[in-house]
Amino acid sequence: MIRNDAIDRLPVRHAVDELLTALDAHGTAVLCAPPGTGKTTLVPLVLAEAGARVVVAEPRRIAARAAARRMAWLLGEKVGGRVGFTVRGERVVGRETVVEVVTTGVLLQRLQRDQELAGADVVMLDECHERHLDADTVAAFLLDVRATLRPELRLLAASATTDAEGWARLLGDAPVVRAEGVAHPVEVVWAPPVRPVRPPHGMRVDPALLTHVATVVRRALAEREGDVLCFLPGVGEIGRVAGQLSGVDAEVLQVHGRAPAAVQDAVLAGGDTRRVILATSVAESSLTVPGVRIVVDSGLAREPRTDHARGLSALTTVRASQAAGRQRAGRAGREAPGTVYRCWTEAEDVRLARFPAPEIKVADLTSFALHTACWGDPSATGLALLDAPPPGAMAAGRSVLAAIGAVDEAGRATDRGIRMSRLGVHPRLARALLDGARQVGARRAAEVVALLSEEPPREYGDDLAGAWRAARRGGDAYGARWRVEVRRLESSLRGVGSEDGPSRDKTPYGDDAVAGLVTALAFPERVARRRGDGALLMVSGTGGELDAGSGLRDAPWLAVAVADRPATAASARIRLAAVLDEAGARDAASHLLAGGEEVHWEDGDVVARRVERLGAVELSVRPLSSPDAALVREALLEGLRRDGLGLLHWTPEARALRERLAFLHRVLGPSWPGVSDAELLDAAGEWLEPELSRARRRADLGRVRAGQALQRLLPWAGGEAARLDELAPERIEVPSGSRIRVDYGGEQPVLAVKLQELFGLRETPEVAGVPVLVHLLSPAGRPAAVTADLASFWREGYRAVRAELRGRYPKHPWPEDPATAEPTRFTKARLRS
Template sequence: MLESPPDLPVLAGLPALTTALREHGVAVVQAPPGTGKTTLVPPAVAAMLARDGGRVVVTQPRRIAARAAARRLAGLLGERVGETVGHTVRGDRAVGPGTRIEFVTTGVLLRRLQRDPELPGVAAVVLDEVHERQLDADLTLAFLVDVRATVRDDLLLVAMSATVEAERTAATIDERPAPVIDVPGSLHPVTQHWSPPPPGVLPVDERGVPPRFLDHVAATVRLALANDDGDVLVFVPGVGEVAGLLRRLSGAGDVDVLPLHGRLPAREQDLALTRGPRRRVVVSTAVAESSLTVPGVRVVVDAGLSREPRTDQARGLPALVTVRVSRSAAEQRAGRAGREAPGAVYRCWSRAEHVHLDPHPAPEIAVADLTGFCLELAAWGDVDGSGLALLDPPPAAAVETARHTLVELGAIDETGAITARGRAMAQVPTDPRLARALLDGAEAVGARRAAEVVALLDDDVRAPGGDLVAALRALRRGGPAARSWSDDVARLESLLPTRPPRTPLTDDLAVGTVVALAHPGRIARRRSGGGSYLMVSGTGASFRAADPALAGLPWIAIADAERRPGARDATIRSAAPVDEDIALDAASGLWQEIDEVVWANGRIVARRVTRLGAIELSAVPLADPPPEAVAAAVADGLSREGLDLLPWSDAAVALRRRMAFLHHALGDPWPDVGDEALLNGVDGWIGSDLARVRSSRDLGRIDVLGALRRLLPWPEAGRLDELAPERVAVPKGQAVRVEYGPTGTEQPVLAVRLQDAFGWTATPRLADGRVPLLLHLLTPARRPAAVTADLESFWSGPYRQVRAELRGRYPKHAWPEDPTNGRP
């Protein structure tokens, strides 16, 4: 085949690739979609290894891509899949003793690496589509770099990418760094058409993709069919939208409308990837974005949406969410129209919106749930990934949440080391929560039913009315999705070390049991006086008004929930019933009995409480709560409700203000007496009085003045009246009160009649002379006459004008020309 290869752009880069592998053992191939890298790079590597033997393993991010690539390459060789070229994907293996090139999903290679890092019989690994940055792909790349550095320096490694991050990938997989073979694309020209929706029609709302937007996408497809020749490839975000568009296009004329997504049986996938007798419209999820070639396509209609993993780390609610497509993904989608001839792309958004799209999709490691990722790290022996060549470090908060989940599941210990239970879970190629549900659920409900429910959960099947039991019964009856589900059930059941028989539990409770084992934090009890639920995790949850099937049940296990920004509760998308006994068994690690002492509604409430996570199961009063717990509860109440709960006398307020002034003016050792400081150190100044409080009335008896005096520093406290006096004597002889501000940052004020200041030559100063008083000088009638902090300047200047005015208004009073020598 290499002697007479198909005319593909990547041919020009094959000599450089083989040279790089001979000299360095690693290489990065950067080539746009449609250049033939998936078709020609694997046989070029295999031919290079012809004398040495060994298999070339090629990874693909999706099962459908692995199968399609194997079929295409086998067809070019004139063979069937399973001879020279084979594939291994979940539930489907076609490999023979003479297989030289094996296409696998990234997850399959990850499992092999965990079982035996030396990869016996494998001479080279080609990682395709590394730019998609899926978690499995990032991990597999990091593990392979580790393997080459430790046990297999002869293992050849090729990373292939369709985007511009090749240099960073090259630096990650080899410290030199690895050579980069850049293959320019030679796609046919693709004409762009902008087709934004009508005003008021949004591509995404709080419920997902609105029907009116799908109507617009269908109208755009009809426009493309009318204006352009060739088959049409339509991109929508998920399986539900594929089905919705198929219904809308069912009467589109003399064309075949076909679905393409990962849940379809292999036969139907192959049908969409094969030319037909008539013109076709292939409605696809992102599986056709890269790796796959859909023959005959000349037109792409792009809805501009993508479904990506996101996780609410605080509430542990991982989900797939619909987001706007990135610019790089939009370019890849458009390129599908120019693989075989000039084509056209219809984008269901405006040119102005296109400029504001994100340049690239976020790597899964930055946004996805990392529980499975962290279990893989633990199984590899690098608990935090610090020793691995990861393209991006995982977010610390997401790792902490994932490790906490794994400890709860018994998969790792407190140090992060994997347990025997964790190793068993790691052998099940699914999310660790589902692996736990399969292993433990088999004992509780029987092997077959546990596998049925886990297969249902793993495939993210939408439950009618939110009722997961109804979804299971529908699959058992058969239908379009039943075959792939049935295959998954058999695969999962085969992974069990034993096959426990069916238990007497009803299907309703059996489904709920498995869901509860998978997600103990999502076990929920109905709140009193309403239709909403409280999860064990502490998150509220409610069914949609249109989903009444399970609403009102006392206990449920929630399989899928989504909490949108700003919403009070998560929305339950699927659940199953459980009872309290099942809940306690499934979430036994979250059961606790504690003595709870809190400040609520102006009093101490002391109870012995039994909880399942955040759900209160029972409570009895505590007659004699521990003093330290009472003190902590009162302190917490003061922190929440403020220091105004205390009885602040005038004397206490005055002392606090003087202390605040000295803290600001002099600093240590004068303490900070602001709200935050007093609340943080409440034990230190109120002390044992807190433990005797039972209600607001008791708080009213606390001697706040005496408590504040405990904070005065000794021996400096002996100078309090000198440094921050309550009163200052004026020349006439009487003492006038000084007004200190509430925060201590304000300048102290002395309000005094102007005549009482006669005889002062300068402004009195406080705090060892550091802070002058702010003098409010008053008329004989105690009205403002002047304000100054510099009395000497006032006497020599503004006083003359003030004297003239006051002599006219108060002629019987003495107004000397020299106030410094005048009698007060």
């Protein structure tokens, strides 16, 4: 029996006529409706009643199941009648089904198999504000389908809070239909920790914050009526807070993507006793949880992050955006006035990001790149997307696809790539499933890949083979989900025509070897070799560390399944791995196998050896007695770049020549060579030949006379080189007859000479047209005055110097008129004699 009373209470019913008109006129529309208005449940039923077959795409499995069950309840039916659902590993539909709720991932797979989406008249993309990568991809593909194959296919983007104008533009200037909701007031209570807590870092959340959240939940139970919905970033945090809520006068339930369907159903069905529901962001939207009047928000969320350089992908804990905070708070006011306790300050709130980052901007794009390649647009430049994929992330994704044979040199999907795209797992796992099935059997490959597709609970340990055995034995929720996924993967293999592998009963590999091989096939860059005391080196070049109590510490090789690298850590933390041998490592990462002569500069000298390596891991090393001369030359140049020109033999004369050349380059321009470190290193092949070609090691560089080599840089071709001593003389003869060395090391050439030797010299000496800076020295050789204008000094400065020094040095001449006096380098007595 249709529950008309419940339908009449849904505010969105007032907007359905406008929505139907918009879809009929334009074929696309954007529906903005607040939480609790019925957009997810009533709109699809109205579209179906008008004669359409409707596909509703939800971002999460829990939301898809809940939406289907709610619609079936409104119709007075069970799921599988006019309303059904399909999520990964579960399909409940029937012949009469006209509304099918699916996850965006399922719809993406369906589009790859059937681009026309036969049998669907309307596709509703629900909760599109969350900007999940699969949802953005589905929207782009559906718009392409409308433009090229099925212009009659109608598209509806629906959300509680979204960039309506942006989606309207994306859908071809689609009309925006807005539905007003019944807004119950939600009081905000700011409840920050009393003492500062450490900010989230990677997957780590300060235990002090979780203790505070549990305290706030207890406070909320005491101060307000109704059920409590508490938002936490992940399953681990939910478990820790649940442990701190023992003894509260309420039923404590845990809701997340891994929770059993029965638990999810119980939460959504409501209850007779008071409840505390600890949930991840799956409860932000799509679902109305009966009885909730209080929200406790930790202020944290999880987002994907990818270290493309190291091949590490993981979730990271971040501060939730302002938009997420509004969504979460709104859960308290779905049915009646409510309260939200926010575990941060009001001042912090205004500094939060306005919206969460679109997943396409931060996620690993390998799967996206494969989907677009299979769609026929490898670069994704022809797709309608709200945000373009970052070029670096796309390049990294295509590199992975090329390495596993999913795309050709032009980026087009191969037959193998098309098969991978239809397995419903990440391309890396698809490679492990296909190749692993051929080597160890379909069943065992599927079992290991199922472990890799959803990380086992931490209590299973860090040994993947041990986790495999625990999943086989276990009667826990993870084990149940694992078995469902194993069956799905086996079925998928048959569906894509997998090559037959050995019988699972006769496979010669034990569990440890199978776990290692399949994991290595999935993550060849994470194959790692032991280098002592729990430390490893992955073939990607990333270091790794095992926990002190790990049973894997003595394994010579590991295939790393899960690792993360905190921003401040030198090495990645190995959280899940499987034992491997060298043969398995070579097989899985064969595209990284290389060998040959390696000559380079290491630890201050030339090292020449023949090396076989697997990526960054050296497998074998032998010294080379007669390395290639060209490689040695490059190694010596590398040494000069790294350790500097001081490796050469520099005499004082050589340094002086370099300074003279630097002066001429600065004063006369590029006709004279630049001799800075960078310029000399760039031209090393010119001025260090033939010495460089004859050298074989560091000691040979130390015998290279830098001064002689520098002569090769002089401008011999134009004849300017012959004027070196004229333009920048090494010494200048002064009136006393002495030849004084010029110092070219500063900005201006310096002539340091005893004052008495310059008597009678009226004009300041010049080099290359530049007056030297004269340092006038006392008889003891100490600076008495500095001038670039001798005539002015004799007139104005000499008298003060004479007055100060004549008494101190009475044996030296101090004439009243130095301009007419006889220059000398001797004392008065020598002059008289």
